[in-house]
Amino acid sequence: MTRAELVSQIKQKRSFLCVGLDTDLSKIPVHLLETEDPIFEFNKAIVEATLPYCVAYKPNFAFFEAMGERGMKALRKTMELIPSTHFTIADAKRGDIGNTSERYAAAYFNDFNFDSVTVAPYMGSDSVKPFMKSDGKWTILLALTSNPGADDFEQLPLANGKKLYEQVVDTAKTWGTPEQLMFVVGATRVEALKALRERAPEYFFLIPGVGAQGGDLKSVALAAMNKDCGMLVNASRSILYASSGEDFASKAAAEARLMQEEMSVLLTQHGL
Amino acid sequence: MTRAELVSQIKQKRSFLCVGLDTDLSKIPVHLLETEDPIFEFNKAIVEATLPYCVAYKPNFAFFEAMGERGMKALRKTMELIPSTHFTIADAKRGDIGNTSERYAAAYFNDFNFDSVTVAPYMGSDSVKPFMKSDGKWTILLALTSNPGADDFEQLPLANGKKLYEQVVDTAKTWGTPEQLMFVVGATRVEALKALRERAPEYFFLIPGVGAQGGDLKSVALAAMNKDCGMLVNASRSILYASSGEDFASKAAAEARLMQEEMSVLLTQHGL
Numbered sequence: 001m002t003r004a005e006l007v008s009q010i011k012q013k014r015s016f017l018c019v020g021l022d023t024d025l026s027k028i029p030v031h032l033l034e035t036e037d038p039i040f041e042f043n044k045a046i047v048e049a050t051l052p053y054c055v056a057y058k059p060n061f062a063f064f065e066a067m068g069e070r071g072m073k074a075l076r077k078t079m080e081l082i083p084s085t086h087f088t089i090a091d092a093k094r095g096d097i098g099n100t101s102e103r104y105a106a107a108y109f110n111d112f113n114f115d116s117v118t119v120a121p122y123m124g125s126d127s128v129k130p131f132m133k134s135d136g137k138w139t140i141l142l143a144l145t146s147n148p149g150a151d152d153f154e155q156l157p158l159a160n161g162k163k164l165y166e167q168v169v170d171t172a173k174t175w176g177t178p179e180q181l182m183f184v185v186g187a188t189r190v191e192a193l194k195a196l197r198e199r200a201p202e203y204f205f206l207i208p209g210v211g212a213q214g215g216d217l218k219s220v221a222l223a224a225m226n227k228d229c230g231m232l233v234n235a236s237r238s239i240l241y242a243s244s245g246e247d248f249a250s251k252a253a254a255e256a257r258l259m260q261e262e263m264s265v266l267l268t269q270h271g272l
Numbered sequence: 273m274t275r276a277e278l279v280s281q282i283k284q285k286r287s288f289l290c291v292g293l294d295t296d297l298s299k300i301p302v303h304l305l306e307t308e309d310p311i312f313e314f315n316k317a318i319v320e321a322t323l324p325y326c327v328a329y330k331p332n333f334a335f336f337e338a339m340g341e342r343g344m345k346a347l348r349k350t351m352e353l354i355p356s357t358h359f360t361i362a363d364a365k366r367g368d369i370g371n372t373s374e375r376y377a378a379a380y381f382n383d384f385n386f387d388s389v390t391v392a393p394y395m396g397s398d399s400v401k402p403f404m405k406s407d408g409k410w411t412i413l414l415a416l417t418s419n420p421g422a423d424d425f426e427q428l429p430l431a432n433g434k435k436l437y438e439q440v441v442d443t444a445k446t447w448g449t450p451e452q453l454m455f456v457v458g459a460t461r462v463e464a465l466k467a468l469r470e471r472a473p474e475y476f477f478l479i480p481g482v483g484a485q486g487g488d489l490k491s492v493a494l495a496a497m498n499k500d501c502g503m504l505v506n507a508s509r510s511i512l513y514a515s516s517g518e519d520f521a522s523k524a525a526a527e528a529r530l531m532q533e534e535m536s537v538l539l540t541q542h543g544l
Contacts, residue, residue, distance in 0.1 A: 022372070062368055062375040068348075068383055069341045076340075093368050095392060096334055097419040100294070103334040111340055120367060122394045122414055124421025142394055147369040149396025152443055157431040164425070164436065171424055 001087050001115045002136050003179045003204075007228045009055045009085060011272060014264035016229050017256060018056035018089065018206070019046065020236030021078065023063050027241050029248045039067060039074035042248075046240060047081060049253035053260035056232050057082050058089035058206075079112055087232070088114045089140060089206070095120035101130040109137045116140050118184060118206075121168045125175060132176045139181050141172050143196065146186025146209030165192075169200055178202040185224070187216070187233065193223040197230075205231045211238035217259065221266040229272055235259060273359050273387045274408050275451045278476075279500045281327045281357060283544060286536035288501050289528060290328035290361065290478070291318065292508030293350065295335050299513050301520050311339060311346035314520075318512060319353060321525035325532035328504050329354050330361035330478075351384055359504070360386045361412060361478070367392035373402040381409045388412050390456060390478075393440045397447060404448045411453050413444050415468065418458025418481030437464075441472055450474040459492045459505070466495040469502075477503045483510030489531065493538040501544055507531060 001009075010016050023039050032038040047057065059078065064071035082088055090108040094117065095101065101119075108114045116138035119128055131139040144154055144165040154165045162170070169183055183200065185193050187209035196205070205224055210217050210233050217233060224231050235256075243251035273281075282288050295311050304310040319329065331350065336343035354360055362380040366389065367373065373391075380386045388410035391400055403411040416426055416437040426437045434442070441455055455472065457465050459481035468477070477496055482489050482505050489505060496503050507528075515523035 060368075060372060062366070062372040062379070066375040066379040066383070068379070069344050072341050072344060093366070093392070093395075094334070096332075096365050097417070097421075100332060100334040103338040107334075107338040107340070111338070120365070120392045120394050121425060122392050123365075123417050123419060124424030124426065126419050126421040128421070145369070145395050147395060147398050149369075149398040149400070152396030153393060153436070153440065154396065156436070156439065159429040159431055159433075161431075164428070167428065168425065 001084075006055070006087055006204075009087070010229045010267075013052070013055055013260070014267055015053055015055055015260040016232050016263055016267075017054040017259050018058050018232045018234040019050050019054045019239055019256065020091070020208070020234045021046065021057060021059040022236045022240065025067065027244070029244055029246060031246055037070070037074055037077075039064070039071060040077045043074065043078040044081060045249040046252050047078065049249040050239065050256040051083070051086070053253070053256035054086070056087040056089060058091045058234055060236070061090065061092040076112065079114070088116070090114040090117040093118050093120050093142065095123050095127040097123065098126040098130055101127050105131045105133070109134055116182070118142065121172065128172065129175055132180050137180070139176060140206050141168065141181065141183055143169050143183040144185050144189055144192050146188045150186065150189075166196075166199065169196060173200060173203070178204065182206050184208065187220045190219050190223050193220060197224045197226065201226060203230070206234065207231055208234040211235045217262055218266065221270070225266070225270050229267065229270075233263070273356075275476075278327070278359055281359070282501045282539075285324070285327055285532070286539055287325055287327055287532040288504050288535055288539075289326040289531050290330050290504045290506040291322050291326045291511055291528065292363070292480070292506045293318070293329060293331040293335075294508045294512060297339065299516070301516055301518060303518055309342070309346055309349075311336070311343060312349045315346065315350040316353060317521040318524050319350065321521040322511065322528040323355070323358070325525070325528035326358070328359040328361060330363045330506055332508070333362065333364040348384065351386070360388070362386040362389040365390050365392050365414065367395050367399040369395065370398040370402055373399050377403045377405065381406055388454070390414065393444065400444065401447055404452050409452070411448060412478050413440065413453065413455055415441050415455040416457050416461055416464050418460045422458065422461075438468075438471065441468060445472060445475070450476065454478050456480065457496070459488070462491050462495050465492060469496045469498065473498060475502070478506065479503055480506040483507045489534055490538065493542070497538065497542050501539065501542075505535070
């Protein structure tokens with residue numbers, strides 16, 4: 001999906017919501033466990049319920065890998081039912097030497113047909129650039145994450161006066177354009193979001209941490225929305241597990257709709 | 273596998289060789305492509321041929337993931353044929369927020385029964401610590417990698433005078449003991465290897481980059497061997513693809529044996 005198509009979807013749907021598919025067998029409604037493929041049945045119900053309210057889906061690979069081959073098979077089936085109107089993110093946080101990153105890129109972009117993949121910056125250019133070779137395919141680079149451990153390295157002050165995550169953004173901007181590169185910035189870091197928006201005015205941010213991790217949608221939008229919206233806000237647990245009963249899909253839809261309605265207001269306030 | 277068991281295997285086998293299973297369908301001998309499961313048949317032949325000469329195997333997940341469910345199935349079957357005398361490394365370079373890293377840890381340690389997993393440090397403590405909860409299971413943290421991109425971030429000077437990878441080692445030492453934590457240090461960085469050995473005298477290093485990437489075994493051993501050996505040297509392509517013909521397994525064995533013999537001399541010279 002190109003940047004123009006993504007922006008157009010955001011404007012049409014009045015939403016910049018990404019639904020994170022962190023599908024967890026120990027949390028999904030028990031009645032699904034009796035079906036042949038509970039992982040897929042859960043994803044299918046969630047996707048069908050939330051389609052009108054979101055512009056993106058982000059399966060987290062850890063959850064599917066932890067379930068072995070049946071997890072990966074369920075992920076593949078899930079990908080097949082997400083329409084091309086929705087941006088898809090392989091949340092895999094990969095990063096390896098060049099020839100290995102090329103393998104991952106092939107797996108996610110060609111084999112699974114994802115629009116984008118999350119990538120860790122630590123190993124540098126040749127671990128990141130292989131993900132930026134195809135038109136309409138995106139690299140989403142970790143910059144400042146929402147977890148407490150972000151203080152350990154991401155926020156370290158460098159000798160040049162920048163923090164590590166700021167240098168990651170500055171360096172990565174020389175590798176990829178706003179048509180192929182986004183940054184992950186946690187919703188729990190509003191001041192940093194604001195500063196990063198100045199540092200990278202055109203780039204999309206993928207923003208996790210609204211909801212279960214405590215970030216606030218309005219302050220995030222105030223800090224980081226740009227003239228094209230320029231942000232995807234992810235919610236996972238708050239939507240997926242809004243109910244543990246048979247009404248889980250309708251409760252998920254209600255939760256997603258609530259966020260979409262708030263997003264619609266924020267877009268309007270921003271002249272979008 | 274405990275540290276004492278690993279050291280004992282190194283002394284018995286007179287080897288600190290790790291064979292990296294970067295199994296690539298476009299590189300394996302063509303006659304194997306006619307078998308029902310070429311990925312597994314190749315791995316099986318390589319493992320059987322190299323068992324006497326190495327102490328560890330390191331499947332690189334990118335190669336198996338890129339082949340989808342059949343890749344992961346072949347990886348599982350490969351793991352079943354590696355005996356418990358050999359240390360196993362899931363080269364996955366994972367790292368995600370706490371609850372997600374726990375999923376990965378469960379997948380590699382319990383489900384696949386790996387002894388260890390490679391982890392990226394960028395997201396900090398809560399992305400790394402979930403891998404350090406079980407006895408005899410290891411975290412192998414990226415410190416200074418062998419690829420050119422290591423210059424982009426890993427080698428950045430910090431405000432405190434250290435380089436980022438030195439800080440990663442110093443901080444991670446407070447998270448895990450030499451019984452549960454190793455560091456990845458590339459063979460192409462001999463001076464840094466020497467300095468890191470002083471910084472972390474007791475810790476094992478996993479050293480890639482000997483062979484195809486140009487590192488030299490003797491200088492690496494001089495720089496980083498400690499009183500327990502304290503190092504695993506990985507070779508992948510130079511062993512796996514020593515021949516593209518029907519003799520690939522015997523050529524792989526010969527290549528591994530050559531390295532083992534050189535390692536035996538180095539161990540003796542070091543009084544081990």
